[in-house]
Every structure is written in structure tokens, then in C-alpha cells.
Amino acid sequence: MVPASYYLVLSAILFGLGVVGFVFKRNIITIFMSIELMLNAVNLAFVSFSRELGSLDGQVFVFFVIVVAAAEAAVGLAIILLIARNRQSLNVENVDLLKL
């Protein structure tokens, strides 16, 4: 059986990749996908703990995360679509109307 630490390391690597993409990428779609990556890295950690501890709590949390992520995707993609339509660009640097 694969030890839980393997999963957790993988989860941490995925989360780190998500953070890097979230901070450094300029394309909104990529940033959005990075967020999804982080969420799923957390999900992976949850299920591996769930299996390790023999408790279903972690899996229940995963469902919550999936539901929230789905809702977020629906709203987020709609916003991205509108931004793309209005600005003909997906570069976050251009989305700066709140700038002083």
C-alpha cells in the first residue's frame, strides 16, 4: 500500500504549483485553473487523511469543496467571459479600473 506521506507530498507539490501559477501568471484563465489546482491539492490531502485515519469526515469535506468549486467556476467563468468580450484581452494587467 502506498504510504500516506506520498500522497501528501504530491498534494503539497500540486498546491505549490497552484500558488506559483496564481501569483505569476497573467492570463486570467491560467490563474483560474491554478486556483482549481490548489483546491484539488487540498482535496487530495483530505482524502489521503481520510483513508489513513479511517474516517469519512475528510471525504465529506471534499464534497463541499467540489460543490463550492463548481459554483465558483460558474460565476468565475461568466466574469472572465465578460472581461474577454469587453477588453478583447485576458491579461490581468489590463483589468485595473480600481487603480488610483
Next chain:
Amino acid sequence: MQILDHLWIIPALPLLGSALNGLLWRRMPKPAVSAIAVGSVLLSFAAFVKLWREFYEATHAAGGFVVPAVRTYFTWIAAGSFQADFALQVDQLTLVMLGVVTGVGSLIHIYSIGYMAHEEGYARFFSYLNLFMFFMLVLVLGANFLVLFVGWEGVGLCSYLLIGFYFLKKSAGDAGKKAFIVNRIGDFGFMLAVFLIFWTFDSLDFKQVFERAAAMPVETAGSYGVLTAICLLLFVGATGKSAQLPLYVWLPDAMEGPTPVSALIHAATMVTAGVYMVARSSVLFAHAPLAMATVAVIGALTAIFAATIGLVQNDIKRVLAYSTVSQLGYMFLACGVGAFAAGIFHLMTHAFFKALLFLGAGSVIHSLGGEQDLRAMGGLWRKIPWTHGVMLVATLAIAGAPLFSGFFSKDAILEAAFVSPYAIRPLYFLGLLTALLTAFYMFRLYFCIFHGTPRFDEHQVHVHESPWSMLAPLVVLAVLSLGGGWVGIPKLLWGENHFEHFLAPAFGAAEQLKVQAEAAHPAAHSIALEWGLMAAAIVVALAGALFAMRTYYSRPENADRLAARFAGPHRWLLNKYWVDEIYDFLFVHPIQWLSTNVFWRVMDVRAIDGAVNGVAWTAAAGGDRLRMAQSGNTRSYAAWVVLGAALLTTFLLWLGP
């Protein structure tokens, strides 16, 4: 249904009337307004009559009857050891007050239909008047000091509203404010007294307070204690409400209100609340001789002081106002010398004849189309015979003409002031002198209005007798002014003095102490002395009346000559001893100065506004700085989120288990 078990009905009826008229007046025609207002008070009066019968039956029934009959409706306030119930009670004193309030109140309501017929705000007037009845009835029915206080403040509010009834007139608004503020000073004393009562007796219920007080020792000279303090503070409250020195100044100005209001509130009922409260607390006062002496002295001084001012006033209602102040002084004199029953007796007879005098004055004013100045009247007796007749009865009653109601009550007070163990001789002479002045100024008023040559333009003013709705209450009150005193005919005149015997249970504890005091200082009691006192009262009343007749009827030119000869004193009296000006100088101006220059310009503008503006300014400046964090750059937000998450995680790991 037993009213005795449903005491709340008596005050609730006028409250209902007030609410109906106050809320629905737009939809109701005038007759409906009058019917509701008068009907509710008449029903209250009917309830009182039934209550009286029940009370008599219950007290005479075998097995006895616990007096006072207390009915508790609900717990009003309960906090720690403090508990105050909404409770009403009936005893003999309450019954007398209920009779006066509902009886005279009903008559004045009926009178008002005619008097106010052509006034703006007809429904508003009746709504206030009914509300006043409600609070007054709560005041006299209350079974603890808190309920009493509710009524006390409520009647004050209604008094304010009704004095300022013609609120478009500046003088009326000012008079209302004056009454309210001066009463506030008195109420301050009353509130302190109530706190002190709770602190001392751990209760506010009349029954418990008076039972516990009765068990305490009398606080004679050198051992003044909490009871003396309580009584003096209660009396401060009474001086405000009942217009005694030094807080009487609001009552003469209160005549700005409509005349029925002057009759009901500022003569017959509300201003007697202080006397009622002192009589109600008779047990407390009997244990505090110093407070008793204060009450008697202030009462006697007020009586003479106001009577002298009344001698020279020219406004018909002001003469009556000063007369009211003076007569209230009489009542306090009676209470102060321990003759509580005599004080309440005078309260009742005074309610009859003073209400009659005011309503009669209203009828005179009405007949002259609004004229209030005595100098513009005269010779009216032939033109308004009914008003003239009832006014003559009332004048005789207040002057103390034998067999009229005022005679018996005033005689009872003067006798008490002479023979009571609490009294000192000067009090009696002040009382006697006041009786002389009373007879003089009342007959001056009478002759100036009804006799001599008319001093108004007879072609301009169409003098007319008032409508029946105004005359009927006058006639009833005239009968009461004449015969109202017969319930208390003293033994000397082969009477039974029913009134005093009736009230005796209410003042039982105080009476016992008085008997003890009498035993310590035996007074010379004799039939000859009593006859002498009565004769003296009759002689001074007659002298006052005759002197007024000589001055204002037989030789009217005498009046001016008299004024010229005593120009100095006359000026003093005409200007009411400049008391208002002195108060203005001593209190009003300094307080206004303090308010403007300290409380407004410093406290309000600098401290309070400064603090509020300072908070707002700090928030604005802080926001200005924090705005920098909002760069508007999406990626910097992302960096902040990651940084925050990293910090939070580190923090949790650091502190973690």
C-alpha cells in the same frame, strides 16, 4: 358587577374617551366628541357613586372590612428586592377625592361644551381634559408612591398641554413652559422623597410604608432623622404642584389656558394633589414635627402673601388664581397643624366654590365677548342674572358667610390653628388676617363685575347670558357651594361633623399621635373659646365684605384715593412683589447665561461636537492612508492573499499543538 373589585374601570373610562377623541377626531362630528368626552366622565362619576354605596355596605357589613381595600392588578416593576405593583386602593380619603374629581370634573366637562363651542381644536381640548381626568383618578386611587407619581406627572403633563392650549399665543406657550419647569423643581423633591422612602422602608406600598412608619419613634427636636427628611422632600413636591411659596409663580400664569381648565385643573383638582399627598402621608408627617411646622408656616405665609397680591389685581382670572394659591395655603396650614380632615374638608368645599367662581368668571367673560379686565366691567347683574346669582353664592362661600360651605371648612381650620398642639399663635392670626383679605378681594371682584356703572361701551358690546349647558353646571355647583359644608357641621352648631368622623380611619395613626401631643400640652378647650373663634371669623369676613362694599360700591372714588394714599404698597402689590423679576434675576438669567456660555459654547460645541467631529476626522484620515493598499492591480491582490495565507499558516504551525 362590583366596582370595588374593578377599580380600574374608574380611570379607564376617561382614558378611553381621551383615546377615541384624540385619535378619531377627524372622523367625528362635534356632538359625538362631546358625547364621548362628557359620557366617559359621567360614567366614571356613576361608577364612583356605585363604589360609594358598595364601600358603605362593605364597611357596615358584619365581620368588618379591611381599609384600605387594595386591588393589585399586575406587577409593574420587579428588580432585586424592589417590587412595585400596579395597584389601586380605596379608603375614605380616596372616596372623598374621587367624588370631588369625578363630580366637579363632570360638571366642568358639561360646561365646556358650551364654553368651547366656537373654539378651534374642540376635540383636542376634550381629549386633553379626559386624559387629565384619567391621570387625576390614577393619582387618587394609587396604592403606592409609584402609581401616585405616575398620576402626579400625568396631571402635570395635561396641565402643560392645556395651559398652552392656545399655542399660537406666545404668552400661553411661555406660561405652559413655566408651569412645567417650576413643577419639575417640585417633582425633583418628590422623587428624592420616594427614593428615600424605598431606602428606609424597603417598599413603596402605602400600607407597608405607613405600618412601618407608625412603629417608628416620633422625631422630636434634636432627633431629626430620615422621616423628617422624607416629609420635607415630599412637601417640596407639594409646593410645586400645589403652588405654595416659593414655587407658586406658575399658577397665576396658568390662567392663559381656557377658563374651564383653570376651574378644573388650576383650582378644583390638580393643585390640590399636594394637599392630598400630604394628607395621604399623614402618618409620616405626624412622626416629623419639624416637617409639620414647615408645612403649617409655609401654608400660612402663602395664604397671606397670595391674598395681599389678590387685593389689587385687575384681571378677573388672576384675582381668582391668587385666591386659589391663598386657599391652598389654608389647606396646608390645616395639614401642618395636624387637622388633616379639616384640610381635606376645605379642599372639597374649595373645589365647589372655586370651580363655581372660575366657571362664573368664564360666563362673565363669555357674556362680554372675551373681556377679562375688571376695569372694563360693572353693572352686569341685571343683564346676566343667573351668573350674578351663582357668583354671589360662591363669593359668600369663599368669604366664609355663615352656613355657606366655606364657613364650616375655614372655621375648622382656624379653630385647629388655634387649639392644635402643633400650632403656634401667629399661625392663627395669619389665618384670620387672610380671611379678612379674602372677604375683601372677593367682594371687590363681585362689586366690580356686577355693580356700579358699566365701564364698557354698551353699544359695542352685546351682553348676553350664557347657554343652558353652561348655566346648569353653575347652578349645581352653587347648590354644592351653599350646602357642601353641611356634611361637616361642627358639634358646636348642633351638628355631627360627619365628614371628620368619616375620614377618621384614614388618619387614624396620625390622630393617635395628636392625642398624645395634646395630653403633653393641654390646650384650653372650652365652648366659650369655640364660640369666640367662630365669632371672630364671622366678624373679619363681615368687615372685609363691608370695607369692599364701601370702597367699590357705595363710593367708587374711594378706591383710587386709597390707592393714591398707599401708593408705595399698592405698587408693590400690583407688581406682585416683583417675585417674577427677582426669580428672573436670581435664577433664570444666571441659568440662561450658564447654558449659553458654558453648556452651549463650551460643552456642546467644543466637547461634544469636538469629540464627534474628531472621531469622524480620525476615521477619514485613517481611511486615506489605508486607501494605498487598494492598488487596483489584480496580481498584487493575489500576492497579498498568498502572503496572508502563508503568514496565517506559519502562525498556526507556530502556535499549534
